[in-house]
Amino acid sequence: MSGIFGVVSEKNCAETLVYGTDYNTHMGTEYGGIAVYDDEFKRYIHRMSSVNFKMRFFENIKDINGKHGIGVVSDLDEQPIYLKSKLGEFCIVSAGRIDNINVLAKEMMEEGICFGEVSKKSVNATELIARIIATGSDIKDGIEKMYKRVKGSASILLLSKDGIYAARDSFGRNTLILGRKEGSWAVCSETASFHNLDFEPIRDLNPGEIVFIDCANLECKVLNQGNDKKQICSFLWIYTGFPASNYEGINAEIVREESGKLLAKRDKDLKADLVVGVPDSGFAHAIGYAIESKIPLRRPLVKYTPTYGRSYTPPSQSIRNVTARMKLIAIKEIIQNNIIVLLEDSIVRGTQLKNVTVEKFWRAGAKELHVRPACPPLLFPCIYSTSTRTNSELVTRRAIAAIEGKDIEDVSEYTNPDSEKYAKMVEWIRKDLNVTSLKFQNIEDMVKAIGLPKEKLCLHCWLGCSNCHAKGE
Ligand code: SF4
Structure with missing residues (x-):
């Protein structure tokens, strides 16, 4: 499992990003990571197995002065992944599981695509997602291509120079929820991230929905409305989700x-x-x-x-x-x-x-x-x-x-x-x-x-x- 969190703010987002991502710690135990854009992409990844998220990342806060960033706590992959592509530079985090990862990796290697990261004897799922997106004519097209190829579930947050793309998996098995407060947008797996950071939950993204939160004017634009084929994970309410979180507006x-x-x-x-x-x-x-x-x-x-x-x-x-x-x-x-x-x-x-x-x-x-x-x-x-x-x-x-x-x-x-x-x-x-x-x-x-x-x-x-x-x- 993984939990993801992103923020776009008119001020330095470092503390919000670290606290907001930290509230996803119950969703993963292996790796924690954040990426911020601050004239350049800055990325920090730490192993979480022997130390908690906040302790590890507080030492990074003083180095960060960006207004938009993404974070993840993951069980499987080292994330965020950074890619320099024909679509520009971006960082990406993902939550979910790709069932056909080995088939896709083989197909892509035959197409000439190389992988640089490894994850428990397989390719890194987030890198695979990033490389499929990079084949698109633009980011939105790349995400749509990724949805078509991936079997399983993959929700993502993608950090570009201009803002954050948020996309929920095609069947809505993982959650992705938009939150708002004066001067900031946030998007998260767990609404428990919002409460103490004063964000109000706005709505859950639809399955397959893609939005872009623009840091120039703090606007959230819907790029693809997604579908109504929702199959949200029931286990979130029964066990895996945090008690203070709401999914589809329903509290765990x-x-x-x-x-x-x-x-x-x-x-x-x-x-x-x-x-x-x-x-x-x-x-x-x-x-x-x-x-x-x-x-x-x-x-x-x-x-x-x-x-x-x-x-x-x-x-x-x-x-x-x-x-x-x-x-x-x-x-x-x-x-x-x-x-x-x-x-x-x-x-x-x-x-x-x-x-x-x-x-x-x-x-x-x-x-x-x-x-x-x-x-x-x-x-x-x-x-x-x-x-x-x-x-x-x-x-x-x-x-x-x-x-x-x-x-x-x-x-x-x-x-x-x-x-x-x-x-x-x-x-x-x-x-x-x-x-x-x-x-x-x-x-x-x-x-x-x-x-x-x-x-x-x-x-x-x-x-x-x-x-x-x-x-x-
Ligand atoms: S209900 Fe079970 S199979 Fe479906 S997403 Fe949740 S944990 Fe996985």
Whole structure:
């Protein structure tokens, strides 16, 4: 995943750019980067794995005196990319995932295009996007060409001498939102970037829309209106987005509370002593559950944050597991002899839930443990961002392989919560997690909590491509 932020201002934009980009830190852990135009293009890229964004970039602020700039926090690529092309010089940041990156890179190399950056054994996706754009007759034409060639999703901010181009991916899976305040425009992935910088959200760009924010007259011009084939990532509201952010004007925290309430409505017969959210992302779902069920919300698991910062990413899975285990501390006095409902945003691999959270509850003397994930079972890896990468990582696929005796391609029966196979899969996961009961959110209630029509949402994680506009793209 990545989060991007851009600003065009009548004053020096350095501080706004650094703070605004910093509010995207939850969207990526590997690289942070900013680029500014200040009579020349200035670009700064830092690794984020051991230090937080602000600390790294504050030392660069004093070198910057530009009025427009772009920034990114990324999981995959070193960005921004700088290119000197027939269209002039530009810098670019991107968010999304290009599914056909290797095919495109091969085609482009056959056309004589070279790549200078690498990214985890592949070409750098942002460089590939930049080089396609550079083949256009102008920037707008180049972005449109890029949309035609790229399968997957790619939202971009492109910094030219004259301003910033902002373009949302063709199906609107990633967000891109315009904000305004006196003397400045901003554009961001996360509206949480706006609040403390006094920007008012104006609107979300349409899928495929391209705008240009001109720094000469601070005007935002629509260059391509885009389309209405919206398939925005549902996971933003359920887990990946920041609670204070709105997407399509719908706040993530409110959706999570609503989702918790809907889970509680289907749990009328469960008599429990307390409701708990797995910190931090299960917390809002737990608030909703507690409001609806009138069971007290308590905090028997606390995070020890002083030495385990949000942006610290341990280098290996085994160290990540130890870190997760050490960071969470259970309060025995709240847990002992109690029947507990545990709200989790989602279950991907299930390993940390099983080995860290559940284990801590049993060791502290919980009487019963009822787990309620706030989305349906994740059956398909995301092909539009980097959230989950392979079938074998998903606990559902391990359950299905155990039930079927082998890996199977067609898992459609397991997407139906009324089917026998679905019940078997959930029971397998329940036993594997070692919990008293397990009940997943259903797709209808998840969609209801978000509040957009089902066809406007990407539900690929749960249904595969059955509801994708992009099917066969
Ligand atoms: S596949 Fe899942 S994570 Fe990826 S964009 Fe769709 S809903 Fe979001």
